[in-house]
Amino acid sequence: MALLNILHFPDPRLRQKALPIEKVTDEIRQLAHDMLETMYDAPGIGLAATQVNEQKRLIVIDVSEDKNDPLFLINPELLSTEGERDFEEGCLSVPEAYETVTRADTIRVRALNLQGEPFEMDAEGILATCIQHEIDHLEGKLFVDYLSNLKRQRIKKRLEKHQRQKL
Amino acid sequence: MAKPAGLCPRSAAALVIQRVLLGQSLTTAIADTGKSVAEQQRGLFQQLSYGVIRWYPSLKAISEQLLTKPLKAKDADVLSLLLAGLYQLRSLRIPDHAAISETVNACKALNKPWASGLLNACLRNYQRQRKTLETLLENDLVSELAHPAWLIEHYQADWPDDWQRILSANNQQPPMMLRVNSQQSNQTDYLQQLSNANIAASALADCPQGIILQQACDVLALPGFVDGMVSVQDGAAQQVADLLELQPGQRILDACSAPGGKTCHILERFAENELIALDISSERLKQVEDNLSRLQLSATCLTADACQTQNWWNGEQFDRILIDAPCTGSGVIRRHPDIKLLRKPTDIEQLAKQQQALLDSLWPLLKPDGMMVYTTCSIFKQENELQIEAFLQRQPDAMEHLPAKAPARRARFGYQLLPGDNDLDGFYYACLRHR
Numbered sequence: 394m395a396l397l398n399i400l401h402f403p404d405p406r407l408r409q410k411a412l413p414i415e416k417v418t419d420e421i422r423q424l425a426h427d428m429l430e431t432m433y434d435a436p437g438i439g440l441a442a443t444q445v446n447e448q449k450r451l452i453v454i455d456v457s458e459d460k461n462d463p464l465f466l467i468n469p470e471l472l473s474t475e476g477e478r479d480f481e482e483g484c485l486s487v488p489e490a491y492e493t494v495t496r497a498d499t500i501r502v503r504a505l506n507l508q509g510e511p512f513e514m515d516a517e518g519i520l521a522t523c524i525q526h527e528i529d530h531l532e533g534k535l536f537v538d539y540l541s542n543l544k545r546q547r548i549k550k551r552l553e554k555h556q557r558q559k560l
Numbered sequence: 561m562a563k564p565a566g567l568c569p570r571s572a573a574a575l576v577i578q579r580v581l582l583g584q585s586l587t588t589a590i591a592d593t594g595k596s597v598a599e600q601q602r603g604l605f606q607q608l609s610y611g612v613i614r615w616y617p618s619l620k621a622i623s624e625q626l627l628t629k630p631l632k633a634k635d636a637d638v639l640s641l642l643l644a645g646l647y648q649l650r651s652l653r654i655p656d657h658a659a660i661s662e663t664v665n666a667c668k669a670l671n672k673p674w675a676s677g678l679l680n681a682c683l684r685n686y687q688r689q690r691k692t693l694e695t696l697l698e699n700d701l702v703s704e705l706a707h708p709a710w711l712i713e714h715y716q717a718d719w720p721d722d723w724q725r726i727l728s729a730n731n732q733q734p735p736m737m738l739r740v741n742s743q744q745s746n747q748t749d750y751l752q753q754l755s756n757a758n759i760a761a762s763a764l765a766d767c768p769q770g771i772i773l774q775q776a777c778d779v780l781a782l783p784g785f786v787d788g789m790v791s792v793q794d795g796a797a798q799q800v801a802d803l804l805e806l807q808p809g810q811r812i813l814d815a816c817s818a819p820g821g822k823t824c825h826i827l828e829r830f831a832e833n834e835l836i837a838l839d840i841s842s843e844r845l846k847q848v849e850d851n852l853s854r855l856q857l858s859a860t861c862l863t864a865d866a867c868q869t870q871n872w873w874n875g876e877q878f879d880r881i882l883i884d885a886p887c888t889g890s891g892v893i894r895r896h897p898d899i900k901l902l903r904k905p906t907d908i909e910q911l912a913k914q915q916q917a918l919l920d921s922l923w924p925l926l927k928p929d930g931m932m933v934y935t936t937c938s939i940f941k942q943e944n945e946l947q948i949e950a951f952l953q954r955q956p957d958a959m960e961h962l963p964a965k966a967p968a969r970r971a972r973f974g975y976q977l978l979p980g981d982n983d984l985d986g987f988y989y990a991c992l993r994h995r
Contacts, residue, residue, distance in 0.1 A: 439561035458595065483562030491565040519564070526561045536561075 397431045397445040401556065402487045402535060403549050411443050411450045411531040413468050417509035421451065425465050425507060429453045433460050437485045439523040441530030444486050452527040456519050464520075466504035469528055472513065475499040480522045482536045488555075490548045494539045496525045567593070569601040570644055570662055571669035573608035577640035586613055586898035611647045612640070614706065614731060614897035619643040619650075621703035622693055626682040638675045641666055645683045649690075656687055706731055710905040711890070718941050722978055726939065729980030730893040736776040739793040739821075740769045741855055742828050747771060750790060753783040765982060766967075767798040769828070772983070788855035793821045794895070796937070796977050796987035799967040800882065801825040803933050803991055808832060810879040814859075815866035815922055816840070820848030822884055827857040835859040836878075838866045867921040877927040885915040887936035887943050891979055891986020912942050919951045923958060923992075931961060932992040937985060939978055941971075944988040948973040951992075961991040 400407050414421060424447060432440040432453055442451040454464040476498030483491045499517045502524055506512055516524055526536060537545045567575070572593050579589040590609055597605045612619060623642055624630070631639045645663035648654050660683045667675045686693060697703045701712060705727045715723040738761075740750040747763055751771060754761045759777060764770030772795070779785050779792060800822050804812075806829045817823045817837035827835055837852075839845040842863040849861050864872040866883075888908055889899045919934065926932050936943050949972065952958055960973055967989050968977040974990030 436563045437561060438563055481565055483565055485562050488562075491562075523561045 394430050395427050396434055397427055399431065399435065399440075399444050399485050400446055402484075402537065402552055404486075406446055407443060407486055407530070407535060408533040409443065409448050410533050411441075411448045413450050414505070417467060417505060417507060421449070421467070422507050424449070425451060425453055429455070429463050429465075432485070435485045438519075439527045440485060441527045443530045443533070450531050452524075452531070454520070454523050454527060456523055465507050466502065466524070466527075467506070467509075469502055469504040469524070469531075471525070471528060472501040472503055474501075474525075478518070478522060480519065482522065482526060484526070484536050486530075487535065487537055487548060487552070490537070490551075492536070492540050492544065494522075494526075494536050496522050500524060566596045566598050568662070568666055568669055569597060569605035569608060570641065570666035572597045572605050573612065573644050574637050574641035574666065574670060576605075576609040577612050577643060578637045580613055580898050580901055581636055581640070583902065585902065586610070586896065607652070608644050608647065610733070610897060611651060612643045613901065614733075615647060615651070616643070616706070616897075616901060617708060618697055618703045618706045619646050621697060621700065622646055622686065623682070625693055625696065626685055627678075635672065635675070637670050638667070638672050638679070641670065641675070642679055642682055645679060646686060649683065649686060660684065660687075707893075707900055711900065711903070714890070714905075714908075714940060718939070719978070725980065726978055726986070729978070729986075730897075732894050732980065734794070734894040734985070735983060736773045736792065737764060737794050737798075738771040738773065738782070739767075739791050739798050739825060739828075740771065741789055741791065741824075742769055743831055743856070744784070744787075744789045750783075757781070757783050764795045764798070767795045768802075769825075770795045770798050786854070788857075791821060791824060791851070791855065793825070794892075794985045795982070796891075796984040797821055798825065799987075800884070800933065800935055800989065801829055802965070803963050803967060803989055804880050804882065805931065805963070806830055806833070806880070810834070811876065812836070812880040812882070813866075813878045813922070813925065814838065814882045814884070815918060816884050816886060817848050817861070818844030820851040822882060823848055823859060824851050824855050824857055826882070827852075827859060828855065831857055837861045838864050838872065840865050867917045869921055869925065873925060877930065878925055879927055879930045881922055881926055881930070881932040883915075883918050883922060883932065883934045885911075885918055885934065885936050885943070887911055887915070887938040888940060889937055890943075891939045891977070891988070892937045894979055895985065908940060908942060912947060915943060915947050916950070919947070920954065923955055926994070928994050930994075934974070934988075934990045934992065936988045938988060939976060939986040944976060944990075945971040945973045948990045948992075957995050958992050959995045961993040963991055 428440050438456045439454040442449045450468045452466045455462055474497030478498035479493050479495050481491050482494045500521045501515050503513045576589040576593050580586050648659035664676050664680045702709050715726050740747055760774035761771050764772045808830045810833050812835045814823045814837045818839040823837045837848050837859045845861055845863050862872050893899050968975040977987040979986035
């Protein structure tokens with residue numbers, strides 16, 4: 394197990410489109426577990442491979458209070474969406490920014506599990522929000538893209554300043 | 561996705577205060593609502609929740625001066641937030657402008673954005689008229705002393721010379737005290753461990769396992785807490801184990817055991833002793849079980865009304881019986897300020913009846929050479945020395961036993977600590993034996 398480095402907005406690598414996983418190998422499983430550990434440590438409730446600089450369609454999620462209900466989605470696809478829900482989202486790649494984003498309230502997803510077997514699931518509420526947020530990452534999209542230009546620029550400036558100070 | 565931002569400390573405190581106003585205990589409300597507050601903000605959240613409840617009578621009186629008409633019952637959360645704002649301006653070292661703007665912002669989290677203007681106006685008016693408003697308070701005993709009138713009267717009647725000191729001690733933030741598990745460590749060693757962890761602490765006078773921290777901290781920051789090396793307990797409660805004059809091989813009853821502080825202390829002395837821990841509430845008994853398991857101790861825990869002996873007693877008498885009786889808590893208001901809001905004058909009579917029933921129904925369960933210890937965290941005489949006096953009159957074969965070392969000031973019967981005596985909680989102790 395290892396903690397991975399999380400890329401921060403506006404890093405251009407967060408804008409790449411991730412590639413489908415052809416075969417679920419031991420390396421993929423190892424990556425998934427490392428991502429889970431990294432996510433718990435952050436602390437977060439979802440992490441996409443793109444955020445740890447792996448251009449693969451893999452996301453890990455755990456929205457439980459007790460960190461005991463991990464969900465792994467490989468090559469996830471949104472099959473259907475329904476309703477609307479506002480949620481104050483934050484992102485491990487955009488530290489300390491929380492803004493309201495409107496997404497579908499109920500979704501149906503198809504993906505592969507860690508054994509490489511396909512499955513479908515329905516999700517609603519925070520889990521639905523989180524899955525959509527993570528699938529966006531695989532498309533090179535961030536939650537700040539849903540905000541006004543002004544708000545996005547303000548967050549970007551703050552993070553750039555923060556990164557300069559770290560160097 | 562990052563963990564949700566959760567509630568801001570001010571809106572969360574407002575929700576806690578609202579729940580207490582509806583009759584829930586402060587401890588429960590804080591535990592429930594605290595889950596939605598980010599860890600680094602829990603300190604302020606707790607400080608606000610405790611502070612507002614502690615000073616509720618005063619803050620409420622100020623708010624009545626500031627509001628042109630009272631808020632509706634369904635807006636108790638807005639009132640609570642206003643009180644939290646006033647508390648910050650009066651008692652915390654947060655710059656006024658920050659306290660006001662953050663409090664006004666918290667209206668959004670409560671889903672009451674319409675209240676922003678109202679709160680802003682009230683808090684700024686307080687700022688402007690601070691002197692006049694505070695002088696008004698001084699002319700009213702309830703708002704000056706921050707206790708309901710019936711409680712003030714009761715303290716005055718029972719403690720005509722000490723009541724002012726008692727009320728002022730009730731309004732202090734109490735120090736955090738620990739009890740070292742003597743099965744795993746001792747006072748000296750644990751003080752060293754605290755010092756290694758950069759936690760300033762010293763030994764607690766008269767408590768061989770007791771430690772007082774200079775500053776309260778999260779229990780999880782305490783070395784070995786999870787593994788049961790130490791527990792949080794006021795020194796007043798720690799004196800009970802001494803009074804029981806424990807020996808190996810005793811059979812012990814703890815009749816009202818939850819949350820289990822004294823239960824565990826008894827077993828920490830001699831872990832092999834047979835202990836039956838009762839509590840009337842299965843939910844509260846769960847806390848006893850959790851504490852026992854954390855401290856790696858074992859007892860027989862039974863959910864039962866101790867008075868209904870036919871339901872739980874197997875007929876074998878006890879060497880020691882501890883009745884840590886349900887009481888008004890009038891001695892521990894500094895730790896449980898919600899007592900000011902939740903207790904009613906009629907509770908005293910009802911609790912006194914329960915205490916009497918416990919004494920009478922458990923006395924026959926004591927071995928001829930056994931000892932019963934009766935304690936409360938109250939300082940009202942009706943629950944304490946008058947209760948024991950009446951018991952001794954009803955039970956001619958019972959007499960008071962005087963311990964080698966008095967745990968507190970002598971009362972007519974038993975011993976009474978007043979809140980703040982030696983920095984401890986208010987507490988009552990009486991030891992009883994067969995004649």
